[in-house]
Amino acid sequence: DAGITQSPRYKITETGRQVTLMCHQTWSHSYMFWYRQDLGHGLRLIYYSAAADITDKGEVPDGYVVSRSKTENFPLTLESATRSQTSVYFCASRISYAGNEQFFGPGTRLTVL
Amino acid sequence: GQQLNQSPQSMFIQEGEDVSMNCTSSSIFNTWLWYKQDPGEGPVLLIALYKAGELTSNGRLTAQFGITRKDSFLNISASIPSDVGIYFCAGPPRGGGSEKLVFGKGTKLTVNP
Secondary structure (H helix, E strand, O other): OOOEEEEOOEEEEOOOOOEEEEEEEOOOOOEEEEEEEEOOOEEEEEEEEEEOOEEEEOOOOOOEEEOOOOOOEOOEEEOOOOHHHOEEEEEEEEOOOOOOOOEEOOOEEEEEO | OOOOEEEOOEEEEEOOOOEEEEEEOOOOOOOEEEEEEOOOOOOEEEEEEOOOOOEEEEOOEEEEEOOOOOEEEEEEOOOOHHHOEEEEEEEOOOOOOOOOOEEOOOEEEEEEO
């Protein structure tokens, strides 16, 4: 039972490069989320998705693009990476009909040089 | 937007001691969630609270939903070294839709053996 997985776990890239972070869940949860975690800011929502082909902006969406063609996958793309996007990125999911609990993946640590 | 204030920001305790931390808001929350994050990992849900005054336990952990709906408390009894980590409170912001959560900035717990 894999639950929710993220890949890669670690990534180093250069300013201006495109980077895609992958998120996959095996629970068939309707909702999926992308957060970034930075010292002093805690967890901040980047984008979320209520179902396949339905996405919406969170608190800090600028510089990021998401898609959700399949329920189980929710990739996050940095179209032109900047140093300010150096962070730890977490994907999460939740069931649509039961409470507010979100379940998190292990995270991707991204460094932009 | 709505914010959750956690205190203390950090705690240094001896193994075997009891721990108490809290989360407050200027706004009413209808749900309180408590997560723990181990170093290098994603947050893991510990306890979910849905009713004012509710007291819920999970092993050595006990959490309470404040009567005013503006606060919640987490207690850990007889701490052990594996309790080390960051504890976050979270809840759905009013008017923001129940699909999203706002997070506190966490309480970092260190347990000395």
